[in-house]
Amino acid sequence: MNGINPNAIRAFTSWVLVLCFWLVANFGFCQTPKGNAAKGYEALTERAFVPGQFPRSQIDNAWKLWGLSEKPANYGQLFRERYGLSEAPYPNKGLPMGLKASRMPFGSDGASLDCLTCHGGSLLGESFPGLGNTMLDLQAIFEELSTKGTKPIRTPYTFSNARGTNEAGATAVYLGGLRNPDLSPRLPWRNLGLHDDLCEDVPAWWHLKRKKTMYATAEAEAASVRSIMQFMMHPFNLTSAFNREEDTFRDIQAWILSVEAPKWPWGLDSGKVSRGEVVFRENCSRCHGTKDHYPNKVIPLDEIGTDKTRYAGIEPAFGEFYNQSWFSKERNGWFGDGYKSQRSGGYQAPPLDGIWATAPYLHNGSIPTLEHLLNSKTRPSVFTRTFRTNEADYDRVKVGWKTISPAEGITDSALEARKIYDTGKSGRGNQGHTFGDGLTPAARGDLIEFLKSL
Numbered sequence: 313m314n315g316i317n318p319n320a321i322r323a324f325t326s327w328v329l330v331l332c333f334w335l336v337a338n339f340g341f342c343q344t345p346k347g348n349a350a351k352g353y354e355a356l357t358e359r360a361f362v363p364g365q366f367p368r369s370q371i372d373n374a375w376k377l378w379g380l381s382e383k384p385a386n387y388g389q390l391f392r393e394r395y396g397l398s399e400a401p402y403p404n405k406g407l408p409m410g411l412k413a414s415r416m417p418f419g420s421d422g423a424s425l426d427c428l429t430c431h432g433g434s435l436l437g438e439s440f441p442g443l444g445n446t447m448l449d450l451q452a453i454f455e456e457l458s459t460k461g462t463k464p465i466r467t468p469y470t471f472s473n474a475r476g477t478n479e480a481g482a483t484a485v486y487l488g489g490l491r492n493p494d495l496s497p498r499l500p501w502r503n504l505g506l507h508d509d510l511c512e513d514v515p516a517w518w519h520l521k522r523k524k525t526m527y528a529t530a531e532a533e534a535a536s537v538r539s540i541m542q543f544m545m546h547p548f549n550l551t552s553a554f555n556r557e558e559d560t561f562r563d564i565q566a567w568i569l570s571v572e573a574p575k576w577p578w579g580l581d582s583g584k585v586s587r588g589e590v591v592f593r594e595n596c597s598r599c600h601g602t603k604d605h606y607p608n609k610v611i612p613l614d615e616i617g618t619d620k621t622r623y624a625g626i627e628p629a630f631g632e633f634y635n636q637s638w639f640s641k642e643r644n645g646w647f648g649d650g651y652k653s654q655r656s657g658g659y660q661a662p663p664l665d666g667i668w669a670t671a672p673y674l675h676n677g678s679i680p681t682l683e684h685l686l687n688s689k690t691r692p693s694v695f696t697r698t699f700r701t702n703e704a705d706y707d708r709v710k711v712g713w714k715t716i717s718p719a720e721g722i723t724d725s726a727l728e729a730r731k732i733y734d735t736g737k738s739g740r741g742n743q744g745h746t747f748g749d750g751l752t753p754a755a756r757g758d759l760i761e762f763l764k765s766l
């Protein structure tokens with residue numbers, strides 16, 4: 313230390329500390345605004361972010377397309393069951409959760425989709441905002457409600473092929489093709505790689521707080537507010553609407569981060585739970601983490617072996633559009649100007665909190681229960697379910713929704729055909745993720761008991 317003056321070291325250190333403090337205060341964390349969860353819930357449940365898509369008169373008269381001769385007394389209930397919507401657990405002007413009263417482009421009464429169409433599910437008969445809606449028939453909603461008549465309309469691409477899943481990715485790709493990077497409208501439509509067979513199962517919102525990257529393929533940053541605004545690309549929303557609503561969506565994101573996983577409502581065998589935890593640690597936690605630590609791992613497609621259609625179905629052309637566009641230019645302090653999407657080469661091993669409540673499983677909803685997931689030889693290749701979520705519809709042993717073998721001959725209408733999940737169809741493969749196959753039945757039973765406790 314000869315020759316170095318300790319006072320100079322002290323002075324230098326304090327100078328560095330002051331500089332760091334100033335940088336952080338001016339450009340770092342302090343610049344990232346925080347959302348307000350309560351305001352976010354208000355926005356989610358009270359506001360429409362796209363102009364009316366469905367005339368109110370059609371919502372009130374859709375029974376005319378159902379082959380009925382008069383309006384049934386329990387119309388509201390039949391309406392919810394046909395389209396896979398639940399009662400709104402908040403005031404919603406007589407509409408179910410997932411439809412929001414709004415004005416049609418020329419001013420008449422109408423309704424729009426909102427986030428809860430897909431992200432508002434139902435569990436044991438109770439509506440549950442933040443749980444993926446695995447009952448939804450989005451194709452029927454567009455065909456039968458966006459008309460003003462007694463014949464279903466033809467949609468420009470398929471909104472859902474298998475009931476309970478949807479083609480949200482295709483919607484982003486289709487609508488992105490009508491925008492320039494600054495989100496001003498463009499014509500003619502540009503094909504950014506439209507595929508409508510990705511068969512997406514909607515993830516539960518309570519996972520977002522644990523994730524660094526989001527979507528099944530982990531190709532977007534979980535912190536991005538603008539990414540979840542892609543839903544607003546309705547052709548009538550101008551660029552100014554996106555800028556105006558960014559703070560609202562920050563609030564919505566804050567509410568999403570506050571959603572908690574539901575607890576298994578029945579008894580658990582604590583001996584089995586602790587034995588199951590050991591099985592989990594030995595076979596599963598290298599990818600899925602533990603209760604306290606979530607590793608955010610992406611597993612390459614060939615290693616996980618699950619259906620690749622979802623991964624391949626969002627093409628680099630869309631990624632390039634996204635990365636040039638307003639969506640990726642979110643300001644985030646001094647060290648970066650946005651959240652770019654990136655190719656990941658695989659699927660993210662999701663957190664497993666509340667996994668009992670989010671059947672069916674995998675990114676494409678191809679596996680009805682945990683028992684089937686963890687014993688691949690037993691997975692059904694064609695199945696249907698009641699599309700209700702009461703206790704009677706839930707399988708507490710296999711853990712997931714009860715399956716029914718489809719009766720012959722009920723596939724004559726497209727609506728009935730969508731209720732049948734056929735794993736032989738494109739995007740719906742149920743292969744891969746065979747990590748439970750080598751377990752003994754006893755170890756698998758213990759593991760499932762542990763998974764119920766998460």
Ligand code: HEC
Pocket residue numbers: 425426427428429430431450478479480481512513514515516517519520523525526527528529540541543544564568622
């Ligand atoms: C048409 C159905 C649909 C609508 C409407 C919708 N989403 Fe989603 N959302 C999905 C699907 C499907 C995924 C999963 C996509 C994938 O990875 O394949 C998803 C993923 C997400 C994720 C990432 C979750 C995770 O853990 O990776 C967030 C956050 C999200 N949506 C927020 C929203 C918000 C906010 C809205 C309303 C502005 C909204 N979504 C509207 C279907 C929808």
Ligand code: HEC
Pocket residue numbers: 528592595596597598599600610611616618619659660661662664667670672673674675676682685686745747748759763
């Ligand atoms: C090599 C990494 C890896 C291992 C080991 C692994 N998983 Fe997974 N797991 C994944 C990935 C990746 C996915 C998502 C795959 C997809 O959706 O295509 C997944 C999906 C799941 C899902 C479905 C999640 C949902 O929301 O649909 C469950 C449940 C699950 N794993 C449980 C387990 C259990 C239990 C074990 C141990 C027997 C295990 N995993 C072992 C990587 C792994």
